[in-house]
Each structure stands twice: as structure tokens, then as C-alpha cells.
Amino acid sequence: MPLIQIQDLTYEYDDFKLGPLNLELDKDQWISIIGRNGSGKSTLARLIDGLIEAQSGTITVNGLEVNEQNVWQIRSQIGVVFQNPDNQFVGANVEDDVAFGLENRQISHEEMVKRVNESLEAVGMAEFAKHEPSKLSGGQKQRVAIAGILAIRPQIIILDEATSMLDPEGRRDLIQLIRHLKDRFHFTVIAITHDIDETVFSDQVIVLDQGKIRMQGCPVEVYHNRDQLMDLGLDLPFVEKLKLKLQENGLAGLTDDETLDEKEMVAKLWQLNSNM
Template identity: 50%
Template structure:
């Protein structure tokens, strides 16, 4: 294993006199190339966790290490170069009058030479399939297209880690699928590490591992199969169930015997298909 992010006993409170911590003694390791989903209800600490990893806020206690660098005032800018963030509302990230200007903005801030900048902007837009829109105004794009441009702006900076902070929550199902498939492709091409902060259980099912947050604490960790097979326990934590698990519950009520293990949507379709052929 090759750790790229390590948290050791990290705590954070927004006000010194707060008795309930936003993060409370959180420890975990993320390995290079993993896709990690962090789930939990509102107020569970998910977004606070993302901001501490990126150095947008400093932990009150504990230590964070990113690619061998300790998160501190001396290293924070080096760490931010390694981690790109895509937020919930892409409109809040747009600063350029055109798509290509917007993607170039971060590179300009880093002082990248213009000749290199043009190449990186073009390559980033091509990777997210937005080259045809480079002269368009970002405001005139669909939700899914806007988010792909936001991703292109991050990709152009060549980070090692991308954090999706509720990046698909404002999109319709088609736009959500569009963004996730884009990230999956980029992850494979560039060996990215992806951290997905999400309410969307179906999105979390794409991850290698799922971390469950509750009241600022890490309460559960495992593969999607291990986490989602908990069924009703997820509901008790204020989380939804993945569609295949909901379907299993309803089919069981109808007297249909299904495998006990967790199945993805593809696995459920295959099981239903093969079971119907057996009849």
C-alpha cells in the first residue's frame, strides 16, 4: 500500500467554547489511487473533513499528512497544489468570461507560461469532453456541463487528489452520471486519488472504500458491500439505502428469495435476468 493521505486523531471546532466538536478524534489512511466515499447526514462533519484535508481550515488537534508533507503553515500551499476541490455549486467557482478563460485561471495564478497554459487548457477540456464549448459563457451551460468545466479547471492543475465536495448534489440523474463517468475516466488515465463527499448512496457505491461520519466521528469504514449490506442500520444513521437494497427489501416482502450479500445495480439486473431464465 502507498498512503497519500493520513489523518491521526484529528479534531476541529469552529468556536473555542463549543462543547460539540465538528470533528472528533478522526483517524484514517487513504492510499494512492483509491476512490474513497465519505457519507453521513447533514452536520456529520463530511465537508469540514474535506476542508481540513485541503488545508482550508487547520485542525484544532491531531496531524494530517499529504504525500509525506505535514499540514502546517509552511507546507499548506504545497499541499493545496496536490489537492483539487470541486464544490457543490460550479457557479461559485467560475471567474472567467469563457470556458477556456475559466480553466486557465488557476494556471495563471501559478505563473504557468502561456504556451504551456494553452496546451494544458486544451487537454483538460478534451478530457472532460468540453472542447466544443471553450468559447462559450459558463453561465449558458447545463448543470452537468458546468460541473465538467469545474473539473477541467482542477485537472489542468494536475493534482494528485481530487475532492468532490457534494459535487453532484445539484444535478439531475443524467448530469450526475455524466460527472461520475468523467471522474472515473480521469482517475484511470491519471491514476488520481478521489475523495467523494456525498449524500448520494448510489454514487458512493462506485468507491473502493466508504467512510461513514456521524456527529463529527468516523463510525464505520469498509467496502461498499460491507457498508450497504447493513441495511436498516444506515437508515438509523439518517442515510438512504442504495436502490438495489431498496429493491431487495420490496422483493423480499413479495416472498422472493434473494442473495443476502450486497449487489450493485448491475449485479441486481444480472441476478433478476438469470433468475427469470431459470423459471
């Protein structure tokens, strides 16, 4: 049974319509939902979390339909990291902020201290436990926001443009951190983004445009539809663009190569160069 099942879902506001959408998302996967601004990415995330209500169709999360009766039980299984972590902070210091979600769930003090310490250690922020969140850098703030979500032990983490306020190095660091945490804690990631480079390590990529699913598949399958991606206002990941440029300059055999990682591609190029 899919972890998340969406059937005939529609949602309208102003002159925008999302859907009808039909979608199944499996457990323990990294699912990237990509599209330019206004394509419906964040609207879909809010529908899954029950922050807004669908006008027709159904969403089922872990066997529970998203409705008024089940919404709080469903939200207890989902953590959301927004693009501006300042909007999520409520504690006077880092450890208080991470503990906030646990206090709302009436977790015992002993268990709360254990989870806060474990979560801060997991994201590399244990030494900042007594710091004020407002004094941290953008990347550090996102790490604290992630720690607060880890502490509640969610089955699903939604990244809603979570890297958009970070510089390129900060984006890479955050994505690598979440990949590591996913492997350790075994949660499902739904990453909402407009940056196609962030989709490289996904299990599944879903391309939205004007509220409709235009493409869906593993990264390699989606990237091979280069012309369609361009028509939708999206670019190719760096490694894919590099392959095309090398092909144009006479280096054959890379266009259909499935390597997506930059370090792996560098190693492959060194190997090709040594064989020439």
C-alpha cells in the first residue's frame, strides 16, 4: 500500500486550479516535486499536510484519509521545513525550540531531554543548544528546524523550498545532511523545489506545471526529456549539461551515461582521459 495516495484531487483559488491529480508515493523514498513558481508545488504540500482542504478527491496518508477527523493524527506523522526558518522558531534558545513539539505531544521530561540531545547531535548543532536562534546563520537555522522535526519522529518530512534562502554551498550541505538523516532514521522525503540540481538523488521526480503533472519518473527518465523541460521553464542539472557540452566537443559515449553525481562524473572523465 502506498504511503500517500492521491485520487482525483482538485483545489482552486483565484484563477489557479490544481488537478485533477492522481498520485502514489511510496515509503522511504525521496520524492522531488519540481516546477516553476505558481505551478502548484507548495499547494500540493499543504494539501497533504491538511493545512488546506481539497475541494474534491481524496488524500490518504498511511491509511488515513486527510479530513477534519484525522488531520491531527496525520500531522503528527509529518514534519515540514519551510524556506524561512525564522517563521518556525518559538523557543528562547535552540534546545527550547527543539523541545517545543515534544511538549505539545506531552512527552515525558526524561524522554524529551534524550530526544532533544539526539536530534541536535544528529544535525551537528549540539554545541549551540543554549544559543538564541536569531543569532545563527541561515544554514544553522535550517539545521535547528530539522532537529525540531527529527525529535517528533515523523514518517514524512516535507521540504518546502527549504534551501531557497541559502547560498549554493549551504544548499549542498543541507541536502547532504537530509540524505544522511533519511538513511539513519528511515523517513520519506517530499522535497518541493524549483532547483532541478536538488532532484539528482531522488527516487522519483514529479514535474508540475499549471497545476498538472507533466512528467513523472526516476531522475534519468525525466532529464532525458530535455526539450520538454526547457518548454516548462526548467533547466537541466549541471552534470547533464556537462555531458551535452562534452558531446558537442567530440567526447562520445556520455549522453546516455546515467551518472548524475558531480564527483562520480569527474572520476569518470579522469578515467576516460587516462585511456586516450
